[in-house]
Amino acid sequence: MDATQAIILTIITASTPLLLAAIGELVTERSGVLNLGVEGMMVMGAVCGFAVAYETGSPLLGIIAGVSGGMVMAFFFAFMTQTLATNQVATGLALTLLGLGLSGLIGESYVGLPGVKLGQIDIPLLTSIPFIGAIIFGQDILVYASFALIFGTTYVLFKTRTGLIIRSVGDNHNSAHALGYNVIAVRYACILFGGACSGLAGAYLSLAYTPQWIENMTAGRGWIALALVVFSTWLPKRLAIGAYLFGAVWIMGLYVQALGFGIPSQFLSSLPYLVTIIALVIISGNKTLTRVNTPACIGQSFVPDR
Amino acid sequence: MGKNISIRGGTAASTEYLLEARGITKMYGDLAANNDVALKIAPGEIHALLGENGAGKSTLVKIIYGSIQPTEGELYWLGEKVHIANPAAARNLGVGMVFQHFSLFEALNVAENIALALPKDIDIKDLSEKISEVSKEYGLPLEPTALVADLSVGERQRIEIVRCLLQEPRLLIMDEPTAVLTPQEADQLFLTLERLASEGCAVLYISHRLDEVKRLCHDATILRMGKVVGHVNPQQETAASLARLMVGADVHAINANREYNPGDTLLKLNNLCQNADGPFGVSLLDINLDVKAGEVVAIAGVAGNGQSELFDAISGERTSSSAATIRIDGRDSGLDNITLRRKNGAGFVPEERLGHGAVPGLSLSENIVLTRHSDDDGLSKSGFLDRESAVAINERITRDYDVRKGKPDPEARSLSGGNLQKFVVGRELDRKPKVLVINQPTWGVDAGAAALIRQAMIDLALSGSAVLVISQDLDEIFEVADRIAVISRGQLSDAYASSELSLEKIGLLMAGEHEKKTTIQDEKVSA
């Protein structure tokens, strides 16, 4: 394996958690819900995934636990914002604060313990394709899952009736309600899907990316995922491009840091956050690009008349 | 539960009613939106449901369409008792509904919008063909791949109708369908409805336009304050007798008899142009208009043709690019913000009461401050508010304009539509503005409030102010206006004396007869 391959491989691993979390949030937002709790759901996924994998020795059970952890958090959010019609921004913040605290509490006894690493699944034959073989077909299962999720969500959102209903609820919840769709149920489902994806992203961090538990190990990735959704203008394929570009910036920062050049490490570490801001500015300034796909009802509570 | 009854056509000449509602009651807290309502609709009849705003018409049709559940009462479909749990169940029975506020999705295309109202197993490709078929058959042209956001109001209504027709309905509910149409478009709609009726489909037709009802409907049920107060054959009634039934008293006639004696121009729009704000907005193109002291000028037009953009431009919520485009009481105001324009003697009433004209969660006295913080009556002194004055002004306005409220200073959102509109209009009239610009002055308010507001506008003009009314309601326009101009796609026609303007002519203008061509003719005339 040559250096370029190695770099591309690390870029994919760095991008995958962003991609997983962002694709879930994209679906949530398409249904008209803004869940700012991605960071909280992700970090809960990370701690649950790590703890269960450590206790059972099974990374698969760890993944399931991570997904469940994210979904439990998402359920709190859904109950608050859908059943009780609370402010989505504030509730999302609460979810993040709670997730960071709770994960710290749960993970306290796991700090510094060796983790269980998720193995790579080499797809026979295909891995031997020169250069791209090892990159595309020598990954762990969650990377494959992220590929599948991109194509899956694109298909479901734009080619199926389910997707049509999700988009309709996000575009105009009053109309959807008038036609007899259960707006709140659709949103519950999308929020839970978002939670599952965030949990998966967290589990990826603590099982594959750096197989250990460190407090606040998500380090703002949940927030970056939220920014990626805006950057993607709510289109899954553009989201994938954004996530990989982002992972590339992240990894390049690390490489430059390793090589020295006398640049203080803090400046390179702040690069991903800076790039996020720049990306947001570029995309948000473009009205035509953002307005067409922005779910019109995003962030608004829906309380049906009875 | 509603079973999927797919029988269609072959309208057996049965004396049985298609739909019968018995003893329908719907309570909201202590308020009975429907009180023991009965309704019978036979196949193939066009049945009018009449009533004022707030009489309970919408509640009743929502119950029939399964959107809400009655507190008490039963529905019978072809003599059989049914429970309509949700709109899908209603559609399965064969009930279709065209909503007044359309249930469309702007970000989706026509075919997707229609697919959402049809059973699950529809293939989008087949659907596009079916749409073309049905729309051709009924003369309702539609492009399946067009984005709804890009369509006019008339086209949007076509989507709603085609959406219902594809379900092969046996009962079609139409909620105020002509409110958004030009007279010609309305005529086309009546043809479609009559044809449907002749094929055996029943139509439940909700309107407050009585001449329309007289012309189209075979039967009428009249609601007042949630109760059925009459069941008549509209063809044997006069518009006045129907109105009396609806309102429960003689309708307060507006005293519009006055000499038309205009003074100086107080509001002048001078080649006003403005680009659309965002991809779904309307651009204003070269708008010219004079409104003189002592006259009421009305701007007619179908919703979404630039009315709110024009209002924003005149009010200064969006300032113009040059000062001379708008002249208020002798001052070039194009660059002034809304506060400066108010100080210069203008008053404005926007279309949306809640959220634009008033803040829903703030009290009425606080809402007084909203438009009057920079007036001379001392509501704000060197940055500090005088809440007592605001309360005093609020008391005066609510007394003078008969705003009914449960407590002295309630939140704006707790008022009924009519009362809040009286407040929002009264707040401006109380300032005695030299120029009043008012958008959809009586939209969704009861007849009493509407009469009061219309009279107040006329009285203001009589006292020497210039009044500009933007309205979709042609009856209202002919009632109050001295001169009428029509807006379509951001272009304003010339203003005609209302006595000279026929309904046909206004319809042609609403459909865009004056667009561009007019300007070319003008050039020829002036040349």
Place this chain on the structure above:
Amino acid sequence: MKLVLEKRSEHSELMTLMSPVLAIILTVITGAIIFAVQGLNPFSALFVYFIEPITSLWSFEEVLVKAAPLILIGAGLSVCYMANVWNIGAEGQLTMGALAGSFVPIIFSSWQSPLTLVAMLVMGALGGAAFAAIPAFLKNRFNANEILTSLMLVYIAQLILDWVVRGPWRDPQGYNFPQSIAFEGWQLLPILGSGRVHIGIILAIITVIILTVLMNRTLKGFEILVIGNAPRAGRFAGFSRKKIVWFTLLLSGGLAGLAGIGEVAGPSGQLQTAISPGYGFTAIIVAFLGRLNPIGVFFAGIMLAITYIGGEAAQITLGVSDKTAQVFQGVLLFFILACDTLILYRIKMLGSTKQQPVAAE
């Protein structure tokens, strides 16, 4: 069984007052359950957490020390959130305020005069405001979401602080520890009495009074209220949303910066890599618990400060993780938001049998 909401015609005055009380009660009950699960006596644990901090003078002073920054930041954020401007980067503005304020004692280390302190506080506030100006500018100019930009800037601010303290501003005589020189004399906030309480709490009280007048008595406060409630109506009133975005972000950023320099010139006494235990985030909870009302924020700030001190005490006496306090804070915010629903809605339970709904307030 199904919960449904029914809109009230007006907001409930009773619930406006009761909602935070209800939320605190629910949080305490949740806390008791958490302690019981951990095998502790819930009553004694709750006592340690919520009562003990206010029973001794020493610990009450500590509460005031912690409450000062929470109130300063929370009051600013409440004005911000009132305007529907979501500054969640107060932690970053705090950090930059601390940095900017420390510029004075570190660069002019021998300058000792009351003006030194004034200069530090002014620089601190300006530093926080300048950092908050970034999301304000990006929102107004490019329509970039202030939630995300202000939060990203938190990470950037912390990295800048880390670099400064390890690099250019590291105390040359500090045995290579990542900290600046220790401040002294007029470079420190004056102490009230003999304990640790510094004038930060006075600044917080003054801020609360000023912001109360601002929000209730002035046209500016009214503008903020209108823009936050109904932006379209705000435009109709002739108020500028952009100006309000500037005003609220600069105000909340400035107050966060003031809190930051207060920490450095107060309890800490020098610049370190970690200057705040997440005050900027906890203040979000303070703002909501205080009903986005400056006076409410004052009491909420005290309340949250108690959980900090209680958390430390519980860690020492009961061996409970200090993370528990953070969980409490998160749970509390959840309950406040849930209870706030009662202000605008009644909650009804619908039975599965389609019976008459039973009202439950």
